[in-house]
Amino acid sequence: MSEHKYPSSLNKLDKDIGYRKLEIVEPYYKPSSFPSNMIIPIHGPDGEVNEWLMIELQGDVLSKTDSPLEGKNLGDLHFSQENGDPILFIGHHVLFGKVVALEKPMLVTKRNTTSGSLQYDVVSVIRRKLLFKTRPKPIILSASKKV
Numbered sequence: 001m002s003e004h005k006y007p008s009s010l011n012k013l014d015k016d017i018g019y020r021k022l023e024i025v026e027p028y029y030k031p032s033s034f035p036s037n038m039i040i041p042i043h044g045p046d047g048e049v050n051e052w053l054m055i056e057l058q059g060d061v062l063s064k065t066d067s068p069l070e071g072k073n074l075g076d077l078h079f080s081q082e083n084g085d086p087i088l089f090i091g092h093h094v095l096f097g098k099v100v101a102l103e104k105p106m107l108v109t110k111r112n113t114t115s116g117s118l119q120y121d122v123v124s125v126i127r128r129k130l131l132f133k134t135r136p137k138p139i140i141l142s143a144s145k146k147v
Contacts, residue, residue, distance in 0.1 A: 052108060053099075054129040059136075061090070077130075086130045093136035100131045 063069055075090035088095040105127045109120040 097132035
């Protein structure tokens with residue numbers, strides 16, 4: 001295999017994500033052995049990469065009907081004015097969470113094979129998550145009493 005030279009900025013990818021496309025130019029391993037670390041060159045600085053937040057919930061989110069949840073409104077997300085903590089309202093339940101930095105950033109990619117080579121477009125980078133680790137609390141409104 002030929003020797004490849006890459007910019008030193010690839011070594012600090014988690015700090016400087018200014019590239020949009022990942023392209024596997026040539027495999028850097030023998031097909032019989034897969035390394036624990038593989039270098040994938042990143043090409044195409046054509047703009048800023050959006051930053052997304054990941055939401056981590058404890059338990060399951062179920063639909064009242066058998067229809068899939070994709071594309072449906074999950075709930076209302078608010079942030080506390082006091083300390084910026086996230087508050088999530090789902091139906092008649094409220095969840096209180098924290099903003100947590102990820103140990104290692106993650107990339108959201110989309111596979112692109114239109115150019116004839118294997119290529120991944122970077123859609124977004126995730127550096128933080130909203131962690132809701134407590135059980136949801138029910139929202140109960142008491143009816144006013146008439147006297």
